[in-house]
Amino acid sequence: MIFTSVQYIVFFAVILLLLHVIHVNKYKKMLLLVASYLFYSFWDYRFVALIVGMTLVNHLASSIISRSGNDRERKLWLAISVVANLATLGFFKYYNFFVESANVFLGQWGLSFPFLNIVLPVAISFVTFEVMSYTIDIYRKEIKSHSFWDFSLLVVFFPHLVAGPILKPRQFLPQLEKDIVIKRDNVISGIQIFIFGVVKKVVIADNLAHFVDPVFDNPSMYNSLTVWCAVLGYAVQIYCDFSGYSDMAIGSARCMGLSIPRNFNLPYLSLSVTEFWRRWHISLSTWLREYLYYSLGGNRKGRFRQYVNLTIVMLLGGLWHGASWNFVVWGLLHGLGLAIHKAYFDFFLKKKAIQSRIYQSCAWLLTFVFVCVTWVFFRSPSFATSGEILKKMFLFDNQGISWYYPLLAVCMTIVVASHIVGRKMEDYPQVDIRSFRGIFIIVFVLMGILFLMPVNSSPFIYFQF
Amino acid sequence: MRSIKWAVQALLAFLAALLIWEILLQLTTIRSTGYNNDPVLGKIAKEGTYINGQEGYGWTRIYAEGAIGRPFPDASAGAKPPGEKRILFIGDSFTEANQVMTAVKFPFQVERKLKQDGPWRIESFNAGRSSASPAYYIHLADYYHQRIAPDYVVVQINEDDLKDLRNRQGNFYIDEAEGRYQTVFNDSFRSTNAIAARLDGLYHLLEFSTIRVASEKVQKLLMDEPAKKEEARDAARDLALTEWTLAELQRKYPKLVVLFLPTIDFSSDGDLDEQGYFERLVAQAARDHQIDLINMRGPFADLYRQQHKIPYGFANTQYGLGHMNAYGHDITSDLLVDYFREKLIQ
Numbered sequence: 001m002i003f004t005s006v007q008y009i010v011f012f013a014v015i016l017l018l019l020h021v022i023h024v025n026k027y028k029k030m031l032l033l034v035a036s037y038l039f040y041s042f043w044d045y046r047f048v049a050l051i052v053g054m055t056l057v058n059h060l061a062s063s064i065i066s067r068s069g070n071d072r073e074r075k076l077w078l079a080i081s082v083v084a085n086l087a088t089l090g091f092f093k094y095y096n097f098f099v100e101s102a103n104v105f106l107g108q109w110g111l112s113f114p115f116l117n118i119v120l121p122v123a124i125s126f127v128t129f130e131v132m133s134y135t136i137d138i139y140r141k142e143i144k145s146h147s148f149w150d151f152s153l154l155v156v157f158f159p160h161l162v163a164g165p166i167l168k169p170r171q172f173l174p175q176l177e178k179d180i181v182i183k184r185d186n187v188i189s190g191i192q193i194f195i196f197g198v199v200k201k202v203v204i205a206d207n208l209a210h211f212v213d214p215v216f217d218n219p220s221m222y223n224s225l226t227v228w229c230a231v232l233g234y235a236v237q238i239y240c241d242f243s244g245y246s247d248m249a250i251g252s253a254r255c256m257g258l259s260i261p262r263n264f265n266l267p268y269l270s271l272s273v274t275e276f277w278r279r280w281h282i283s284l285s286t287w288l289r290e291y292l293y294y295s296l297g298g299n300r301k302g303r304f305r306q307y308v309n310l311t312i313v314m315l316l317g318g319l320w321h322g323a324s325w326n327f328v329v330w331g332l333l334h335g336l337g338l339a340i341h342k343a344y345f346d347f348f349l350k351k352k353a354i355q356s357r358i359y360q361s362c363a364w365l366l367t368f369v370f371v372c373v374t375w376v377f378f379r380s381p382s383f384a385t386s387g388e389i390l391k392k393m394f395l396f397d398n399q400g401i402s403w404y405y406p407l408l409a410v411c412m413t414i415v416v417a418s419h420i421v422g423r424k425m426e427d428y429p430q431v432d433i434r435s436f437r438g439i440f441i442i443v444f445v446l447m448g449i450l451f452l453m454p455v456n457s458s459p460f461i462y463f464q465f
Numbered sequence: 466m467r468s469i470k471w472a473v474q475a476l477l478a479f480l481a482a483l484l485i486w487e488i489l490l491q492l493t494t495i496r497s498t499g500y501n502n503d504p505v506l507g508k509i510a511k512e513g514t515y516i517n518g519q520e521g522y523g524w525t526r527i528y529a530e531g532a533i534g535r536p537f538p539d540a541s542a543g544a545k546p547p548g549e550k551r552i553l554f555i556g557d558s559f560t561e562a563n564q565v566m567t568a569v570k571f572p573f574q575v576e577r578k579l580k581q582d583g584p585w586r587i588e589s590f591n592a593g594r595s596s597a598s599p600a601y602y603i604h605l606a607d608y609y610h611q612r613i614a615p616d617y618v619v620v621q622i623n624e625d626d627l628k629d630l631r632n633r634q635g636n637f638y639i640d641e642a643e644g645r646y647q648t649v650f651n652d653s654f655r656s657t658n659a660i661a662a663r664l665d666g667l668y669h670l671l672e673f674s675t676i677r678v679a680s681e682k683v684q685k686l687l688m689d690e691p692a693k694k695e696e697a698r699d700a701a702r703d704l705a706l707t708e709w710t711l712a713e714l715q716r717k718y719p720k721l722v723v724l725f726l727p728t729i730d731f732s733s734d735g736d737l738d739e740q741g742y743f744e745r746l747v748a749q750a751a752r753d754h755q756i757d758l759i760n761m762r763g764p765f766a767d768l769y770r771q772q773h774k775i776p777y778g779f780a781n782t783q784y785g786l787g788h789m790n791a792y793g794h795d796i797t798s799d800l801l802v803d804y805f806r807e808k809l810i811q
Contacts, residue, residue, distance in 0.1 A: 451679065
């Protein structure tokens with residue numbers, strides 16, 4: 001059940017109605033929990049038990065950690081939960097990847113590990129990070145232990161379940177302690193945010209997929225300029241696809257009076273890789289910083305160690321996205337980008353900040369091109385294809401079909417305009433539906449979604465993670 | 466009172482948005498002239514200007530009897546002027562070619578290029594029609610002879626046209642009984658669009674671009690398209706039908722040239738020259754009946770190998786898939802011009 005389906009609209013309307021009718025908060029939370037598991041079952045009912053199991057193990061560990069005054073015991077239970085979580089993720093997501101890589105090495109001696117026919121459970125990466133953040137927060141005494149039901153709802157709350165944003169327990173759990181009230185203003189505002197997300201996903205990302213996919217599938221057929229256009233197209237597509245999903249999640253939650261923080265903040269305005277990661281997939285970069293980077297020592301062990309930590313964190317962040325060398329290289333490149341920018345900042349910018357427009361334009365261009373080039377690894381179906389695309393991009397091979405997709409220009413213009421306008425806005429754009437202008441905008445946009453959506457929609461990119 | 470005011474505002478806003486989208490879609494996406502159910506021609510486009518921006522971009526003026534780009538000769542004018550040579554182009558949506566402007570469509574390029582080339586008085590008539598098949602061309606041969614009196618007839622065929630010849634759901638099909646064939650006009654046919662076919666009385670509403678586009682999208686959203694099963698083919702039976710079809714076309718149109726537009730997988734270099742199933746059958750039937758056949762596979766493959774240009778597909782869809790683009794029409798018209806030049810000199 002994807003957000004852009006009729007099924008979800010009906011499902012969500014029924015949940016809203018029931019939340020409005022039920023008066024006892026405990027039952028409202030129960031309803032949300034049942035609805036969330038039902039939502040997950042639509043994806044793959046076989047793994048509901050796995051999600052419940054992970055929730056149980058982490059709640060048990062966190063409860064013991066919370067109650068215990070013994071540091072060794074607290075550490076032991078933290079280690080048990082972290083190992084259990086990573087082992088689960090590792091088995092489902094990385095077993096075959098490591099076997100494949102190990103077999104290349106072991107093959108020299110005629111040895112090999114067997115491959116297993118493993119189905120990747122939907123949302124496993126997000127759920128793993130969510131449960132770990134709760135247990136670690138309890139260990140760090142940043143939050144108090146919550147009931148199993150509240151914790152379960154944090155993990156499987158359906159708007160964020162499949163592809164985030166990863167919720168911070170200290171932001172979300174206190175909201176569950178208050179009464180969940182369906183208010184007209186929240187519903188109107190939430191629906192508008194949801195529509196905003198649908199436009200990004202259906203009108204922009206799905207239309208761009210029709211150009212990007214064939215070029216990435218067979219780059220040798222196209223000339224250099226077309227390949228560059230496809231890479232630019234993918235930069236826009238993944239932004240609109242993923243931020244569109246996040247907007248729909250935020251909108252759905254807001255309708256229920258619950259707040260999910262923004263996951264994207266105009267990332268392509270960034271003037272450095274560091275700034276990019278403050279604006280792109282904010283919940284993931286925050287998670288990596290708070291639970292991995294700080295655990296590795298952060299910046300407390302000297303400059304060189306900080307650069308190494310940044311690289312390691314991003315490399316693991318890349319691997320979190322998927323079991324392939326493409327993601328490892330993507331993460332490594334971003335890690336190196338962050339480390340180099342940090343070093344540049346430490347040795348040059350810290351002493352003398354440069355404010356000139358030309359410098360800022362160059363910094364923006366360099367950052368944007370760097371991000372686009374790294375997207376090649378993120379999107380390519382194989383490492384060999386990444387190499388082929390980079391060769392086309394930088395060796396300016398004019399052999400091949402010239403394909404200049406007109407909608408790319410339209411979508412780029414919309415995204416650039418929205419970045420410029422969005423810079424001045426604190427929250428999502430909202431219209432007053434009591435006025436003619438407001439109703440007209442809503443109706444016009446809704447009709448536009450229907451008329452402009454491609455006949456064949458693409459799945460959300462982040463669902464594969 | 467306030468809620469009435471809001472309802473009126475909402476209605477006006479809805480109508481204003483609908484009107485703006487209707488204009489936008491008519492100019493950029495699709496503007497259909499609608500269709501008539503003619504007792505002889507079957508489902509045929511009404512007169513008017515058809516605009517297509519869903520695949521490529523083209524404005525096509527449609528005249529009475531579905532004539533594309535130019536009206537058929539005036540029926541009251543009697544015999545054609547002396548010295549005038551008429552070429553009739555019949556085919557499916559590849560000949561109709563709503564994806565390109567009229568001047569780019571290969572029938573008109575043939576006329577223009579031949580007129581530039583020599584002293585010939587050439588008139589081309591485009592009777593291309595979406596979803597048409599050889600069953601239709603055979604069935605309506607007498608009609609076109611009477612109406613146009615062509616000196617030459619180009620029948621455009623592609624792989625898909627021959628697949629569905631026996632499909633009784635189509636507007637025209639070939640009925641096969643004990644090895645004997647005959648073309649059949651299915652006058653109950655309305656549309657291949659499932660919603661339109663069911664709502665016969667509301668069919669004219671599809672002339673509104675908003676309703677047409679919305680119905681396509683809603684249909685896609687609500688109905689799962691059944692996976693097309695590739696049926697196992699009986700080669701001997703297919704060959705017999707293809708042989709009969711080509712022989713019948715030749716009998717009906719004695720000065721016939723068959724233009725075959727092949728399906729080519731451009732993503733795989735090795736497959737450029739590999740002929741399709743019906744392509745081989747058509748080639749064999751054309752040889753057996755000594756019918757002139759122009760197969761575009763070779764020229765299309767060369768165009769790709771030498772110039773990296775693909776004759777099918779558009780910038781707003783995907784190259785390699787769908788209808789012919791300007792490259793395809795150019796090269797097709799060049800080959801037909803070579804063919805007709807030779808015929809006319811003879």
